[in-house]
Amino acid sequence: MSNSDDSSAGPRRRARPVRLLTAAVFALAGLLFVTSFNTSKGTNIRTDASLLKLSDLIQERSQDNAALEQSTAAVRGRVDALAERDDGSTKAEDARLAALRAASGTEELTGKGLTVTLNDAPPNATARIPNVPEPQPNDLVIHQQDLQAVVNALWHGGAQGIQVMDQRLISTSAVRCVGNTLILQGRVYSPPYKISAVGDPGALKKALAASPALQNYQLYVNAYGLGWKVDEHKALTLPGYSGTVDLHYAKPVAPTP
Numbered sequence: 001m002s003n004s005d006d007s008s009a010g011p012r013r014r015a016r017p018v019r020l021l022t023a024a025v026f027a028l029a030g031l032l033f034v035t036s037f038n039t040s041k042g043t044n045i046r047t048d049a050s051l052l053k054l055s056d057l058i059q060e061r062s063q064d065n066a067a068l069e070q071s072t073a074a075v076r077g078r079v080d081a082l083a084e085r086d087d088g089s090t091k092a093e094d095a096r097l098a099a100l101r102a103a104s105g106t107e108e109l110t111g112k113g114l115t116v117t118l119n120d121a122p123p124n125a126t127a128r129i130p131n132v133p134e135p136q137p138n139d140l141v142i143h144q145q146d147l148q149a150v151v152n153a154l155w156h157g158g159a160q161g162i163q164v165m166d167q168r169l170i171s172t173s174a175v176r177c178v179g180n181t182l183i184l185q186g187r188v189y190s191p192p193y194k195i196s197a198v199g200d201p202g203a204l205k206k207a208l209a210a211s212p213a214l215q216n217y218q219l220y221v222n223a224y225g226l227g228w229k230v231d232e233h234k235a236l237t238l239p240g241y242s243g244t245v246d247l248h249y250a251k252p253v254a255p256t257p
Contacts, residue, residue, distance in 0.1 A: 105170040105241045109161040111198040113236035114205065116150050118142050119192035119227025120180070121220075128223060135224045142191050142226070144177035149213035150195050151175055157207025159197035161238045165189050168241040185243055192227060201232045 121140040127133065151169070154162055162169045167184055169175075175184060182189040197204055208214055208230070221228045 104245070105161060105168050106245065107240045108237060109198050109240075110235065110237045111160065112201055113159075113196060113198040113233050114201050115194055115196040115231045115233065115236070116154075116208070117192050117194050117227060117229040117231070118146060118150065121225040121227070125224045128225060132223045139220060139224055140226070141180050142177075142193060144175065145213060146217055147175050147177065147182065147193060147195070149211055149217065150208070153207045153211040153214060154195065154197040154199070154204055156211075157197075157199060157204040159199040159204060161198045163196045163238045165194060166239075167243075168238055170241045170245070172245075196233075196236060196238060198236055198238055205230065205232075 120142055121135070123140065125135060125140055127135065147164070151162060151164070164173075164175060164184055165182070167173075167187065173185060175182070177183070180191070182191075182193060217226070218228065220226045
């Protein structure tokens with residue numbers, strides 16, 4: 001009888017922790033539901049439009065930067081007009097200042113030139129020529145080095161001025177990409193990317209063709225369908241750079257006497 005009592009007591013001792021564990025799980029679930037409700041305040045956490053996505057925030061900041069650039073350009077124009085009226089400079093000094101402005105990229109520039117357009121390949125692209133491996137995702141998108149190669153080749157070809165998308169490049173401009181997105185002077189762009197240059201079209205085309213980096217890019221154009229287009233212009237106008245020209249890290253070198 002003693003053995004019978006012991007054997008019947010065993011299962012009851014094992015069952016009690018199971019019941020306690022079940023109760024604890026339900027209590028924890030209830031706590032999670034309450035916490036979730038208090039966090040969302042009755043809204044859908046996944047789809048509530050009031051919660052801005054990072055991409056929306058980036059786009060908003062890009063639009064703010066564009067508006068600030070326009071405001072800066074307007075103020076600079078008024079300041080330059082007042083300076084020219086009251087500076088008392090000679091004609092020779094005014095001519096030298098005009099040449100420096102033209103070289104700095106802050107003045108509008110018109111002349112012959114061309115536009116290079118780069119674009120991603122179709123997302124479902126496959127190898128278009130024999131004995132070429134099927135593309136990886138990185139093979140189908142424009143990269144930072146592709147944009148930089150075009151800009152560098154155009155400068156090497158004697159470009160008087162270059163515009164990327166709707167912004168003029170100056171000495172402090174940096175062409176940078178994050179993933180498949182171009183970030184230029186505080187603004188964000190997506191492909192297709194357009195790079196325009198004023199200069200001799202023949203010399204610019206020759207420089208593009210001679211660039212080793214762009215020769216490699218052409219392999220991907222032929223193999224996977226990356227976008228490449230060059231349009232020549234008899235008259236092309238580039239806007240002047242309208243952003244800030246203050247130096248944050250570099251310091252101007254004092255002119256030698």
